[in-house]
Amino acid sequence: MEKIYIIGLGPGSIDSLTLGAVDRINAGDKNFLRTEKHPTVKYFVDKNIPYKSYDFLYDTKDSFGQVYEKIAEDLIEESKKNSSINYFVPGNPLVAEKTVELLMEREVDIEIISGMSFIEPMIELVGRDPINGLKIVDGAEFNGLIVDINVDMIITQVYNYRIISEVKIILSEIYGDEYEVYLVNSAGVKENEKKHLVPIYELDRFEEVGPLTSIFVPKIDGKHKKVFDFNDLLGIMKILRSENGCPWDMEQTHESIRQSVIEEAYEVVDAIDKNDIDGLMEELGDLLLQVIFHSQIAFEEGEFSLYDVTSSLANKLIYRHPHVFSQKSVENSEEVVYNWNMLKYAKRDIHSFTDKLKDIPKLPALMTSFKIQEKAAEIGFDWDNIDGPLNKVIEEYQEVLEAMEKFGGGDERTEEELGDLLFAIVNLSRFLKVNPEVALNRTINKFIKRFEFMEEKLEELGKKFEEMTLDEMDELWNQAKIHKIH
Known part of the structure; x- marks a missing residue:
């Protein structure tokens, strides 16, 4: 042979x-x-x-x-x-x-x-012991997902300026422009060996680039660390929950911090609504903290680990995207959503329409109403045009007035009619393609900004709210509206 x-x-x-x-x-x-x-x-x-x-x-x-x-x-x-x-x-x-x-x-x-291999002369040249962690990657197929900032990294196959420039951009996004790395040529060829300790932004400024060129990226030193990855966060949380950690963090349970998940999610939404990109970055970190916090608690209790969380999510994404990870094809985004829901229901053994409604999580009432009405519309339980939901709002408004007159405030029957009115308004917002939760949050922000305008005007007059009549406050409110405070 x-x-x-x-x-x-x-x-x-x-x-x-x-x-x-x-x-x-x-x-x-x-x-x-x-x-x-x-x-x-x-x-x-x-x-x-x-x-x-x-x-x-x-x-x-x-x-x-x-x-x-x-x-x-x-x-x-x-x-x-x-x-x-x-x-x-x-x-x-x-x-x-x-x-x-x-x-x-x-x-x-x-x-x-x-x-x-080139590895031995490479580590001899830069004086690093691989026992502390070493990753070897191909520069021709380099991407940010490969990077591990907590171990040394050798990037080989960087034999032309195009590859080095692409590698430089990725490294710069993670480590920063000024982080120093080694550009090494001809490691192991004693008469030609060269190494340059350079900031990342200078990587593609050297003439000696060829088949024997590699980049050595030292791991980020913990003593002066400014860049952290997912593993660092896990380590920090583990310390906070340990015997010598933070007394407050040690006491927390799934139940005690569950409200924080909702609060942090809303703060993410608020940053998006304000187009506050820096705030969004920070709030996403706070939301991620909740995932790590709950995962660490679960790990200590022997329930599950963060790897179980990430594996469950990855498997779900692959399973629910057959048009990406298998041969199934789709025509548009609506079909993608439909397939997603069908696969979700099959996995959860959901068959009846009532089961689908019950499967909607207990979100804030406005969001839950919106989702329930969306589900009802999927099977045709919906108005033909905008006149239906508009008339329904008017009808429910009249019933609220009748309940107020008949039963007064605080009565359960008045409460029920007011709930019907809110439900009808949510339905109207759905027809208008407006998310009621977003709309109400925008109004809340507008309300706060108008009060801020009023308070600034009062400061100019040397007055306080407590000294104003309702008519005078109404006048300031109208001024805020005229100035288009929103």
């Missing part, structure tokens, strides 16, 4: 070639190199050992993935023509070599001849 020997050429120096690699070079088999842009290729040239390089493919394909697929396919075909062939790659064949990964997935006989 045909066989492919995959041999590591080491980080760059000929002195780093292993005896196994030298034996294969001189074995007489046909030699293939992923790239000849590697210092150890000089060994082949000096000894007149023939080889074929795949460098030409990089200019013929649209993506690196296509290049690597073509290399793997060609090697398999070549192995069928010969009893055995040699395939040489930089460094260690099992470190950052996509072609090797592809070959190992195929039904072909492979033998790995190891070599020193």
Whole structure:
């Protein structure tokens, strides 16, 4: 059976070639190199050992993935023509070599001849011990989700300015422009080794960029930390809940802080309504705190962990988006919502319409009313046009007046009629495509701003509200309306 020997050429120096690699070079088999842009290729040239390089493919394909697929396919075909062939790659064949990964997935006989990777000389050059955490990533496929600020990181395959510029932008967004990283060239090739400790914004300003270029990003030091990630938040909460933590945090339960979830959610909405982006960032953090707080309490009680929360959410998102994660197609966003609801009901074993209404969570009354009416409209229980909800508001208003006259305030029957009026107004808002919760919050904010205007005017007059008559306050209120305070 045909066989492919995959041999590591080491980080760059000929002195780093292993005896196994030298034996294969001189074995007489046909030699293939992923790239000849590697210092150890000089060994082949000096000894007149023939080889074929795949460098030409990089200019013929649209993506690196296509290049690597073509290399793997060609090697398999070549192995069928010969009893055995040699395939040489930089460094260690099992470190950052996509072609090797592809070959190992195929039904072909492979033998790995190891070599020193670029990792060892890299960490020697920057003087960092990997025992404290080291992540190695491919610069050609780099994205923000890969980053872990709590471990050192080597970004390899940054062999041109386009890749380095893209990496720089992502690192800058996370670490900041001034954070210092190492740009390293030719690690392991002693006569050519270079390292530059530079702020991230200078990464793409160096001329020495090529196949042996890598970036080393030190983890963020805890002593001077200004950037934190999800794991940091978990660690902080664990400390706060620990024996030597905060007495208040230690005492809390799911029940004692449940109201905070509602309050923080409303503060998020308020920041959005005010178009306060800085406030939104802060309030989203406060809302996230509630998730972490409840998850830590649950973990301590042996109920569930944050990984259970994130896994449940991820599985739900995948399950309810078959048009994204499977072959199902949809026409528009309305169909997406419909599919989402149908999948949700199937998961919760909900079949009857009443079950669907009962499944609506206990939100604030305005929001719950809105959602119930939306559900009723889905099965056709709705007005044909705006006249229906308008007339219903008038009808319910009259019934409130009658109840007030007949039973007075504070009576349950008056309360019931007032509830009917509010429900009718919510229905009208739905027809007008206005969220009643948002509308009422906007009115509340407008009310507060108008009172602020009134109070400022009173200060100019040297007066206080307590000294004003209702008619005088009405006059100030009308001034606020004229000035379009909203």
